[in-house]
Amino acid sequence: IKECDWSSDVCSSDLLITTLLSGCSSRRLAVQATLPLINSQIISMQEERDTDLAEKAIPASLKMLEGLAKEDPKNVWILQKLGEGFCGYAFSFIEDSEPDRASALYLRGKNYAFRALEIQSNGKTWRGLSLDEWSKRLTEVTPSQQPALFWAGQCWGSWLSLNLDSVEAFSSLPRIDALMNRAVALDPDFHYAGPHLFLGAYYGGRSRMLGGNPDKARNHFDQALRITGGKYLLVSFLYAKTYAVQNQDQKLFKTQLEKVLEASDDVLPEQRLANQIAKRKAAVLLGKIDELF
Numbered sequence: 001i002k003e004c005d006w007s008s009d010v011c012s013s014d015l016l017i018t019t020l021l022s023g024c025s026s027r028r029l030a031v032q033a034t035l036p037l038i039n040s041q042i043i044s045m046q047e048e049r050d051t052d053l054a055e056k057a058i059p060a061s062l063k064m065l066e067g068l069a070k071e072d073p074k075n076v077w078i079l080q081k082l083g084e085g086f087c088g089y090a091f092s093f094i095e096d097s098e099p100d101r102a103s104a105l106y107l108r109g110k111n112y113a114f115r116a117l118e119i120q121s122n123g124k125t126w127r128g129l130s131l132d133e134w135s136k137r138l139t140e141v142t143p144s145q146q147p148a149l150f151w152a153g154q155c156w157g158s159w160l161s162l163n164l165d166s167v168e169a170f171s172s173l174p175r176i177d178a179l180m181n182r183a184v185a186l187d188p189d190f191h192y193a194g195p196h197l198f199l200g201a202y203y204g205g206r207s208r209m210l211g212g213n214p215d216k217a218r219n220h221f222d223q224a225l226r227i228t229g230g231k232y233l234l235v236s237f238l239y240a241k242t243y244a245v246q247n248q249d250q251k252l253f254k255t256q257l258e259k260v261l262e263a264s265d266d267v268l269p270e271q272r273l274a275n276q277i278a279k280r281k282a283a284v285l286l287g288k289i290d291e292l293f
Helices: 009-046 051-071 076-094 099-120 131-139 143-161 167-186 190-204 214-228 234-246 250-262 269-286
Strands: none
Touching: 009 051, 009 076, 009 269, 051 076, 051 269, 076 099, 076 143, 076 269, 099 143, 131 167, 143 167, 143 190, 167 190, 190 214, 190 234, 214 234, 234 250, 234 269, 250 269
16 A cells, blocks of 8 residues: 555545545445346346336336446346347337337337447447347357347347338348348247247248248247247237238137136236236237237
8 A cells, every 4th residue: 555645636536536436346246246136136026917007116116126226337237137128128019019119118218238248249339230240259259248239139129019111120130130040040949939929920921022931930930839838828819910910820820829818816926917918919819810810
């Protein structure tokens, strides 16, 4: 420890910098100390059976996470959870009634997830890459980056599904396709077969002219059902909503939606909220059968 002449401007400057760095560090440590509690809150929310309660509570939790991200902007876990949170909230409660607002929330989640990816990629940007550069960058992604990669793709793809008339959305198709196929290769079981579920809906919800592929879609949905044992009800809901409608398979449509509606509320307790959302959406969709077929 060097001795200081307290009248010295240099020493005063050193002291100020040390104090600021110490304060910054202690605030980050305070943020990190709260993360186990935040994680428990997230788990509790995923187990919630009352969708109205969840709809009111989630925005405050997201704003709290955004506040923590300001204090610790390079915390990958926080950024991943923000990507997941904005994506899940928009899908569960917003997109059916306010698609423009949902689009903005999906982009917000996408930006947080890509921030996490950039940090994990040692600062390498994911913006402005050619398709060849994009494909090469994806080969460098490791299993530890799977959460950020998946939620970036999930948010991006969900935004795309609401903006198919956009030139920007259409030009994004090959990048999203490559990203989620990389997610499948890394860990097909991630988040209840999330990569398979995404690609099932992605290939199943569009005509062949717009990049749809019924064979790929059915395979991905079947893989997701196998991995989850049919307990993650959003798989059956999206199977009906995308593949069955696009291919006018009314029998599959009814079978999958009735399976959702007849399932126990506690078939997958750790994802009770997601399953309740699936049930709510399935009831509405089944009521539109005469319009869709």
